[in-house]
Amino acid sequence: MRAHLSLAAVVVAFSLLSWPAGAWDRQVAQGGTLARAHCARCHAVGRTGPSPLSVAPPFRDLHTRYPVEELAEALAEGIRTGHPGMPEFRFDPDQAQSLIAYLKSLER
Numbered sequence: 001m002r003a004h005l006s007l008a009a010v011v012v013a014f015s016l017l018s019w020p021a022g023a024w025d026r027q028v029a030q031g032g033t034l035a036r037a038h039c040a041r042c043h044a045v046g047r048t049g050p051s052p053l054s055v056a057p058p059f060r061d062l063h064t065r066y067p068v069e070e071l072a073e074a075l076a077e078g079i080r081t082g083h084p085g086m087p088e089f090r091f092d093p094d095q096a097q098s099l100i101a102y103l104k105s106l107e108r
Helices: 002-017 021-038 059-065 068-077 093-105
Strands: none
Touching: 021 093, 059 093, 068 093
16 A cells, blocks of 8 residues: 555655646645645644644645655545544545645645
């Protein structure tokens, strides 16, 4: 499974790097909209500020914990965590790519 995730990470990274700037900006904007709609209740989804739920990591810090590109499969298949308070999220592949693009934009 690790090899599968690595291949997915390479595909995501390549697709994100090969997009024209305007398409990248639209994808980041769509990802930001998804983050605000589905994640902001618990996570800080912007460049500043604390998470509303203190145990929920801010999105701007996720890349320090693991490569966010590797979330593509989990986002499409249904992201789950070990704590019961987080609902399961499942995004279509385009939404997952947009959310990852948004997370990547927060690394800057």
